[in-house]
Amino acid sequence: MSDESYSRLVREHFANTEHAGDLAGAVAINADEQGIRLKLSATVKKGHIQALRFRAWGCPHVIAACEWFCSRYEGQPGESLSGFQASDIMCNLSVPVEKTGRILVLEDAVRSLGQRIGGGSAP
Amino acid sequence: MATDFIYLDYAASTPVDPRVVECMRECSEFGFANPSSNHVAGRLSRANIERAAEQLAALLNVDPANLIWTSGATESDNLGIAGAARFRSHRGKHLVTLLTEHKAVTDVFRMLEKQGFEVTWLKPAEDGRLDPATFAAALREDTQLASIMYVNNETGVMQDIEAIGSICREHDVLLHVDAAQAVGKIAIDLQALPVDLLSLTAHKFYGPKGIGALYIADRPGCHVEPILFGGGQQRRIRPGTLPADLIAGLGLAAEIAQSRIDADLGHLNNLRRRLWAGIQDIDGVLVNGDIESGFPGILNVSALDVEGESLLLELEPFCVATGSACNSKSQEPSYVLRALGRSDLLAQSAIRFSMGRPTTEDEVELAARRYREAIGRLRDLAPAAAS
Incomplete structure (x- = not known):
């Protein structure tokens, strides 16, 4: 059966939210825009992202995008967050263009998280 | 699949009852002729349509002559509302409906507003029901038509059509009812229910898509102007070659619904x-x-x-x-x-x-x-x- 609404990756990441939750003693960023709510949490060790977690209230694309982001950026250098672009997710997960605004909220949150980590507020 | x-x-939508599928298959194979044709094949096709009209008429307790075949509830709503509003426009141009009607109704009223009709949009109570007293208060001297749906397609809320219809009769206002979610599912006796125009579609009660009907009561002042043109079929109210197979399917679906x-x-x-x-x-x-x-x-x-x-x-x-x-x-x-x-x-x-x-x-x-x-x-x- 064909499905125009969600790509295979969106379905997989929406169904398997292994990175959902919170982290103790983490840097955290909250966002509440465009009809979605996000919380990103990160712990950093020696300049690298040790763990990432998210919480999200939004459509399947937003939840899948958060999971995709967390799974891709764990273990990466903290400064890599500043280069995060919504277009990566839009392309990789085949997010429809009408959802761009919501994915941009995630981009803003990720970049804010990067600034917080880069600013030395990580534990 | x-x-x-x-x-x-x-x-x-509902799946088509297998008996209806078989009926339509037979009709397509043996009763395919144009029902307007006067040869034997055309008469066979016409007989299938007449039988379906009797089956649907029995479900609604009406005379088969008061049924007009359409392509479905959307067309029935368009024909019933726009057709009746235009037919009675020389008497007045005030119309009444509910905010929670289906788009097939609300969009017709929006179109009529653009054509000079005045529409009162009633808001239901929090439970979705329309208080008949609220409805009565909305009627004016120049009100000609009201449209209130029987069963709401989103919530299942049922309106008190008997009370609303009685108010309409007292004020000489035509009542159109979008009964797409009601026909074949709840008992409807149009001899007892004060309804002038009623829309239905087959695919909501285990019949095929693409076929519906509009009931037009046989009473003074109740008529519709056509919205389609191009032939003399169905007393020029709704021209076009009738799809005998779909109509036969609707008829059998109606008969099955009535039995259960x-x-x-x-x-x-x-x-x-x-x-x-x-x-x-x-x-x-x-x-x-x-x-x-x-x-x-x-x-x-x-x-x-x-x-x-x-x-x-x-x-x-x-x-x-x-x-x-x-x-x-x-x-x-x-x-x-x-x-x-x-x-x-x-x-x-x-x-x-x-x-x-x-x-x-x-x-x-x-x-x-x-x-x-x-x-x-x-x-x-x-x-x-x-x-």
Whole structure:
């Protein structure tokens, strides 16, 4: 059966939210825009992202995008967050263009998280 | 074709009864001729249509001569409302309808407003019901037509058509009823019910898509101007070659519905009771409409702090609706639920479960469990709301 609404990756990441939750003693960023709510949490060790977690209230694309982001950026250098672009997710997960605004909220949150980590507020 | 889904969207459409499929197949093979033709094949085709008219007329307790075949409820609504409003426009141009009508009705009224008619849009109570006194107060000297749906397609709310129709008769106002969700599902006796125009479609009661009908009462002042032109069929009210196979299918679907209407209602009542019992204690779940007086085939519920699109995906492989199926591609919250006073967020989280003849107790109990799990998972995923 064909499905125009969600790509295979969106379905997989929406169904398997292994990175959902919170982290103790983490840097955290909250966002509440465009009809979605996000919380990103990160712990950093020696300049690298040790763990990432998210919480999200939004459509399947937003939840899948958060999971995709967390799974891709764990273990990466903290400064890599500043280069995060919504277009990566839009392309990789085949997010429809009408959802761009919501994915941009995630981009803003990720970049804010990067600034917080880069600013030395990580534990 | 794979059927790896559990269908709970019978308000959107129903599967065609296998007996209806066979009837249409036979009709397509042997009764395919143009029913307007005067040769033997044409007469055979015409006989199939006449038989279907008798079957539908028996379901509604009307004279077959008062039925006009259409392509479905949307066309019936268009013909009934626009046709009657124009027919009586020399008497007055005031019309009345409900904010919670189907788009096939509201869009016709919007079009008529642009053509110089004045429309009073009534808002129902929080339970979706229209108080007949509110309706009566909206009528004026120049009111010519009102359109009130029988069963709401999103909520299952049933209006008091008998009371509203009586008020219309007292004021010499025509009453059109969109009964797409009611015909074949609840008993309708148009000899007893004061209704002038009634729209229906076959695919809501196990008949084929693409065929419906408009009932036009045989009483003074009740008539419609055509909205289609191009032939003399159906007394020029609705020209066009009649699809004898689809009409035969509608007729048989109507006959089957009539034979089991009480059994179907009992079945649906049981299913809705079980479904509601399985979810009613979930924190923050609200019924949209009125569960006591509503049509038992539909249960529409909203959940606090749950996003509707994610809920819909989480509920797969259950086929349910987030609102009117005709409107489900839209990101806009349901205007029907907004009219009942639901917030955008609650309206957006609404799920319509609609059950039918093939639905089993196991399916609705599984649906209730799945709904409970989905609500729990999505709430667990969400960050705390800002205080």
